[in-house]
Amino acid sequence: MVGYAFMGRVHSQAWRSVGAFFDLPVSPAMTALAGRSPERTAEAARTLGWASVETDWKNLLTREDVHLVDICTPGDSHAEIALAALEAGKHVLCEKPLANSVAEAEAMAEAARAAAARGVRSMVAFNYRRVPAVALARRYVAEGRLGEIRHVRGVYLQDWIVDPEFPLVWRLQKDKAGSGALGDIGAHVIDTAEFILGDRLTGVSGLTETFVKERPYAGDSAGLTGQGRSDGKGPVTVDDAALFLGRFSGGAIASFEATRFAAGRKNALRIEVSGSLGSLTFDFESLNELWYHDHTLPAEDSGFRRILVTEAGHPYAGAWWPPGHGLGYEHTFVHEVRDFLEAIGEGTDPTPSFEDGLHVQRVLAAVERSAAEDSRWTTV
Template sequence: MSTVDEVGIGMVGTAFMGAAHSQAWRTVGRVFDLPVRPRMVAVCGRDEARTAAAADRLGWSSYETDWRALIARDDVQLVDVCTPGDSHAEIAIAALRAGKHVLCEKPLANTVAEAEAMAAAAREAGTVAMTGFTYRRVPALALMAEMVAAGRIGDVRHVRAAYLQDWLVDPASPLTWRLQAEHAGSGALGDLGAHIVDATRYLTGLEFTAVSALTETFVTERPTGDGGTGAVTVDDTALFLARLSGGAVGTFEATRYATGRKNGLRIELNGTRGTLAFDLERLNELEFHDGTRPQAEAGFTRILVTEPIHPYLSAWWPPGHLLGYEHAFTHQARDLLTAIAAGADDSAARPAHASFDDGLAVQRVLDAVASSAADGTWTTL
C-alpha cells in the first residue's frame, strides 16, 4: 500500500493526551471521508511493560521504548508528540529532520528559544507540522472564527478570556511534574494561558502587541510522594492585560484555583457590530449578539452548534445530539490528514493550522507575560 493511501502514525507518550489522541486516530476514519487512511503503527513510552499494555489497550499495532527508534521506522510518516513540554523540541526537531510530519502537543515548547528552533525546523522540513491547539476544532469555536472572519461582529474592541480550573484549591494536593518549573516550564500560564492566547489569535486574527501581567503562587509547598514536601516552582495563576493589533484591548486570566470551575475556558469578543461568547463547559453552544438586529428582538442567541451546516458536524449525529471533549481531537486528526494528503505546508492550506509558527507566537506572548510579571512593567511584543 502506498503512502498516497495511508499515513503511518507513531505516537510518543501514553498518558492523558496519548489516550485522547488514540481515540481520535481510531475514530477519524470511521466517521469522516478521508483522502488518506491513518494507520496506528506504533506507540512509544519509556517503560516497556506499561507501553506494551498501552499499545494493546489503545489500539496501536506495535510499540517502541525509544522515540529515536520510532522516528527511524519506515512505516511511520507522522510523529505525534504527546510528552511533557520539556521534550517537545528534541523529539519534534528530530522527526522533522527525518522527513516526518509532526503533530506536537501544546504548548509548543517551554522556552521561546526552543520554539524558534522548532519553527525553523518546520519551515526547512517542508512536511506538515501542526501544534496541537485542539480547541480550534471544537465546532463552536470553529464557527466563532468563521463568524468573526465574515464580519459578523465587525472590528474587535474587547477580548475577555479566562481559563478557570480548580484542581489545586486543596493545599494537600500533591507536588507533580506540572508544578515543577524544570519539567513544565510554567504553571497555569503555559498549561491554560497558552489556550486562551492561541484562541484569541485564532478567533480574531489579531496579534498581541503589549502585555502587563502578574503571576502568583498561592500554595508554595506541597506534599511529595515520600512523606515530605517540596517547593512549587511554577505559577498557580497568571493574569494579564493586553493590547492587540487593530486597537483591541483585553483581560486574560489562567488559574487552577477557581473553586467550582472545572474546565472553564471562556472567551468573549465584543466588536463594533456584535458579540460572540463561548464557554468550554458548554462546548456545544455559542452565544451571539447581532448588533444589527431590530432593537426589540435583539439579545444573545444560544446557537446549539450541532447542525449539519456547522463545522465538522455533517459527519456526526442529527441536530441536537451533542459532541464531547474528545471530538475536537478527531477533527484535528481529520484536518491534519487532509493537509498531509494535499502535500500542503501551512501557508497554503488552512487545515494545517495551528502551525509551528503559531505555536511560536503563543510562546512569545507567554514569555512576555512572564517577563512583565517579573519586572512589573508592560512588555511589548
C-alpha cells in the same frame, strides 16, 4: 501513519475514529506506539489498538511504515523529538505548548519552515480550535459579522489545586513544567483568542501569583531539592494563577486569566468577543453552544442567542449526529487529526503551525517578564 502517544487514550481514540467519520485523502494507520517500558507500552498498544511498539522513539524515525510522529511527551523533550522527526522527513503533530522556552520554539519553527519546503508538514496541537463552536466563532469574525473587534475577555479557570494539601506534583515544579497555570492553560486561551480573531497580541501587562507556596511532596517527587525537610513539604515554584491585559494588532483590548484556584470552575475556557456589529461568547463547560448577539438588529429584538453548534452546516458537526446530539472533549482530537491528514493529503500546511506555537510562547514569556517588572507594558 503513527502515533507516539504517552497521552494514550485520547489520541488513540482520535486516530481510530477519524476514518469512520470523515472522508480523508490519506488513511490513518495505527502503526506503532512508543514508550519507555516494554511491558506497559505493549499492554497499552494492545488495549488501544496500535499494531506495534517501540521502546526507543528514535526507531520510529527509521521505519518506512511510519510517516507521521505524534508527540505527546512532556514539554522538555518536544524540541529534540520534533527536530529529529522533521529531519527524518516525518510529519509532526506536537502537543502544546510547543516548547519550554522561546529559544527551543524558535528552532522548531525554523525547522518546520524548512521541512515544509520539502513537503513535510507540522502542526501544534491547540485542540480547542477544533471545538465546533470555537471554529464557528472564528467563521463569524472572519465573515465580518462582529465588525471591528473592540474587546476580548478570555479566562481559563480550573480548581484542582484549591486544597493546600494537594501534593507537589511535577506540574507545580518549574524545572519540569516550565510554568504553572500560565503555560498550561493560559497558552490555550491565548491561542484560542488569536484563532477566533485571526489576529495577534502585540503587548501585555501581567501579574502572577502563587497562593500556596509550599505543598506536601507527592509520592512521585522523589529526588526533589528539599525533600529531606522534616515537614515533608517543598516549595511550589510555578504560578498558581496569571492575569494579564493585552492589545491586539487590530485594535482590540483584552484581559486574560489562567488559574487553578477558581473553586467550582472545572474546565472553564471562556471567551467573550465584543465588536462594533455583534458579540460572541463561549464556555468550554458548555462546549456545544456558541452565544451570538447580532447588534445590527433593532435593540428591541436583540439579545445573546444560544446557537447549538450541532447543525450539518456547522464546522465538523456535519460528520456526526443529527442536530442537538452533542460532541465531547475527545472530538477535538479527532478533528485535529482529520485536519492534519487532510493537509497532508492535499499538500498544504496545516494550522496552527509551529510559527503559531512560537508566537504563543512569546506571549507567555512577555507576561512573565512584565509580571517580574512591576507589570510594565511589554511588547510580545
